[in-house]
Every structure is written in structure tokens, then in C-alpha cells.
Amino acid sequence: MQNNLSNLVVVGSVAFDSIKTPFGQKDNALGGSATYFSLAASFFANPGIVAVVGEDFTDNHHQILKNRKIDTEGLEKVKGKSFRWGGEYSFDLNNRKTLFTELNVFEQFNPKIPADYTNAEYVFLGNIHPLLQQKVLSQIKKPKLVGLDTMNFWIEGAHKELLDVLKLVDILIINDSEARELTKEYNLVKAGKKIIGMLGEAKNIPPTVVIKRGEYGVLAFQNGNWFFAPGFPLEDVYDPTGAGDSFAGGFMGYLAKTKDTSWQHLQRACVYGSIMGSFCVEKMGTERLQNLTNDEIKTRFGEFKRLTHFEE
């Protein structure tokens, strides 16, 4: 443990991405869901990261996380190469083609939770096999709020295991296409209601689902409550990679900071999540998140409010 006790733990991937967009190209850039999540969350809390990397993960890469005071005790380094992904975006950035996926050390990922992390109250189970998500969660002694992300691959290939772990979490953060696939409902209101039924009962907060709609924003449901946060309109978007993970990082980071999980705070968490996603896409890879300031976040929060608020 390098810093203060980490109250927010994320498990996911740390990877090297090769990204092609209409505006540029970047090879072997530090990426992965846990990287984007923890960089975004670090503006609100001290996240601790549970992931695996290979020998190609250098001190320079480590320094990127340490600069943001991210706790890396749970970041295991093993023999071999790190997870590598290559993707290319369409001219409008709305579609992407995976050029290659090399799981490498990620294939045998067996998450180990440092003793200090077991007291964390806020937990985010990033997009890995549902059985691993469950294994991580079982080691956290008294979680106050558990969020989960998943993807089509697990919805199709590990359906039962996914349904099992969903019963243990409070919040599912999911793409619209994944929500539709999971529920077999095209309509997102119907899909949201079905997902709430999947999350089970008797949690710390009422079951909550946050559906991410890419550049269009997010829609959050909880009981009779719903909230919409648009994507922040940007004149220059360079690289959508990591926007969804940055959303989750801002969302969970804000909740971990305030230690308040009321609906009003979940609404604000959606806004901070959207804001972190909007910064993420302004540069290639994690560059923008690495150089962001708290003042910029504060300014954009005010702009976001002006964008959506109206008087009665």
C-alpha cells in the first residue's frame, strides 16, 4: 500500500492499445478498463487497482498511475507480455473494428486482493469473466456499494455465471446494445426495468442500472427514479477509447468521495461520469486524463448544468 487506505477498488484490464482514428494513430499506448477507470476516479478518490501486466509494463507506465496517486499494490506483474488490443474507428467515430486482440498474461489472470483492499467500501468489478468478478467480490469484507460492467462476450458465453454475480451487485453500468442483449428487450425503459429485477434485493441501495448510450449520454434507473445525462457536446473528439470506463471511474469515484449514495448523489455521479468521459475523448489514449486539473472539472460541471437546466 503506497498511499492512504484505498476506499475504492477496481478490478479489470491494464493493456497496451494501438488505436487508429481519422485524426491520428497511437501505438502501444497504456490503456485497459482499469487504467481509464482509475485515472478518472483518481480526481475524486484514491483508487486501488487489481489487474495483471507483463514484463513490457515499465517504470514509466507505472509512473503514469503513481502520478495520479493510484494504489498499485494489487497490480501484479508476471512473465510474458501484457494484454494488447488494436482497433480502428470509422470516420464518424461511432463504429470501431477490432484489428487484433492478444490476451497474453490476461488469459491466466487470477486476481489477488491485497489485504488492505479487503476493507474497501466501494468496489467496481470491471469487464472480466463473471466468475473472477465474483471471486474478487467475495474477498471484500463489507462492501457498501458494488458496481459491475460486462460485455456481449460474457452475456453470450457465461450467461449463468453473469446472472449469479448480478444478484450480488448494486449497480450495473452497461452499454445500450449490451442492455438489449442481456434482456432481449429493444426498448431501453423495458430493458432497464428487467435489469433492476436481475440485481436482486436487500442491498445497500435500491438496485440501479446506468445505461451508456455513447456520445448521446447515459440513462440511469432506480425504482421510480430516472435520470438522463447527455454526452457533453464537444467540438473536437479525437479518440473514444476508454470513454465508458472513464464514465464509470468518475461515477464510482464521486460516490466514494462523498460516501453518500442517495439518488441525488447518484444523479451527480452520472454528471461527473459524463464529464470524465468527455475529457477522455479529447485526446488520444489516456493523455487528457493524465493532464487534467480539478479546476477544469469544476468548470465543465458548471457548463453541464447550463446545458441541461431550465427554469419552470
Next chain:
Amino acid sequence: MQNNLSNLVVVGSVAFDSIKTPFGQKDNALGGSATYFSLAASFFANPGIVAVVGEDFTDNHHQILKNRKIDTEGLEKVKGKSFRWGGEYSFDLNNRKTLFTELNVFEQFNPKIPADYTNAEYVFLGNIHPLLQQKVLSQIKKPKLVGLDTMNFWIEGAHKELLDVLKLVDILIINDSEARELTKEYNLVKAGKKIIGMLGEAKNIPPTVVIKRGEYGVLAFQNGNWFFAPGFPLEDVYDPTGAGDSFAGGFMGYLAKTKDTSWQHLQRACVYGSIMGSFCVEKMGTERLQNLTNDEIKTRFGEFKRLTHFEE
């Protein structure tokens, strides 16, 4: 003139639509841009309609407009058949295929403005040839606020005429794909800024553009101001036909009612427009707008506020 002096004049189409959706089918339903616009606007103002119909437009159809106190002095009936359109929606309602278009009497449409309409302060130039839009506008003596809609057909086929009439209007209400085609900019913030440059200067309000993004909502720009109103999340969507025209009707109707065109009122006009669009799609054709109540609008306005507002 059947009612009070009409302070809001709309020119556009009155048509018979044959609509197929995954949830049902309706043949020869009263439709057209001016119909949806004026039905939606009628909850706020007394719209007067400038359009042409054929002999197939019966007293029963007329009654639908009269029930909502829509002024039909500018609705000309001529020999022949009314404009007819047939369309079929995909399973997700996001794509539609035109099955047939019969212009009929609309082909020779030569809009005639009743003398009483020439004093109207609020004018909406629906989606017709830009030269006809200009002809209508030239007959309005002292317009206070002029809105315009157009479509790809005119952006491609009457580009110069469209640019000419744009210089005379205050507000362009346009789909995202049309905004992109008009400006050759994919990014909507860039597209919005370019459109503001096209609308010219020295108007009653600063040049304003409202970009409609279908189910995702609308984005409004004016100088340094912008505002986002999401599509209201609905569990049951039956027929998207007329949603954009209903938005424009609610938007212009609210402004005509309040006679206030400040940015704060334009924001609320966007919300009322979104609300009218959300009601429109809840039933086939114009059915929902025909049977809507002011109380339902008021209730949804409150729901809309809860959906988008958050505390600092």
C-alpha cells in the same frame, strides 16, 4: 377566419399517410408536417395553417383540426387527390423505408396567405420548396420570429434558394443528418456554428439552430449558449411519424403563447417541443395529439424536469 386572430402561421403539407410499424398498420391517416405541427401547437396558441388538400379531404378530417381550434382559412381545397405517403419502420423504429410518395395536388401547391394571417408575429416555414417558403414569408408584414424546417431533397436540389431563405429566418429546426449535409461537418457543434453563420444578422433574436437527434433529443445553439433536451424515455413507442413536426409545433406554439423569445424561453420551448414529440409517438398517426390534455402536458413537464435536473 374562424377563431381569434391567428398569431402563429405554419405552411407545410397536409397529407394522408399509410404507416406500417412492428406494432400495427394504419392506412390513409391524416398526416403531413402542417397537421402534426398545428395539432401540437394548438395546446399553446391558435395556429393558422397554410396548405393544400384534394377532394379526398372530408369534413371528418376538417373536424380533427377544428376540434383543436386550428384556423383553416389558409387550407385550400382543390380538384384532385391530397398528398399521399406510405412508409414502413424497422423493428427498432430507427429506420424507415418510403413505400410510395404521391405528390398529387401538392405538386402545384402555390400557398395563398389569407389577409388575416399577414399580421401574424410567429411564422413557421415547414418543409416545402425554399422559393415557396420565401414567398410565404414575404407576405407576412411584421414577423417577430421566423422558424424554418427543410430536408435533404432541398439541400441538394435547391441549395442556393435554401441559402437565400435561411438569411431571412431566426431559427432553423433541422435533423442531425440534414445539419451535417448542409454544412459538410460531421461534428454537430461545428455544424451548429456554421448554420448560425448562414442565418444572417440583425434579426429579432440572435440566430438560433435546433438540431433534432430523433429519440436521443435535441441540441439548441445560440451565440455562446447551448441547451440539450433529451428524448423523453418511453416504455411504449408505436409510431415515430410526425415526432419532429410535433417538436416544432410545441416549440413555436410555446413561444407564440408567451411572446417571449429570451434564451430562457427558448430552452423551455425545447422542452415543450420534446414533450409534444414524446406524446406524438405513443399512438399511431395523430391519434395521441387529438386526445391529449393540458394536464398531461403539465405532468410530463414535471417528469421531464426530474429527469434532467440535478443539484450542485
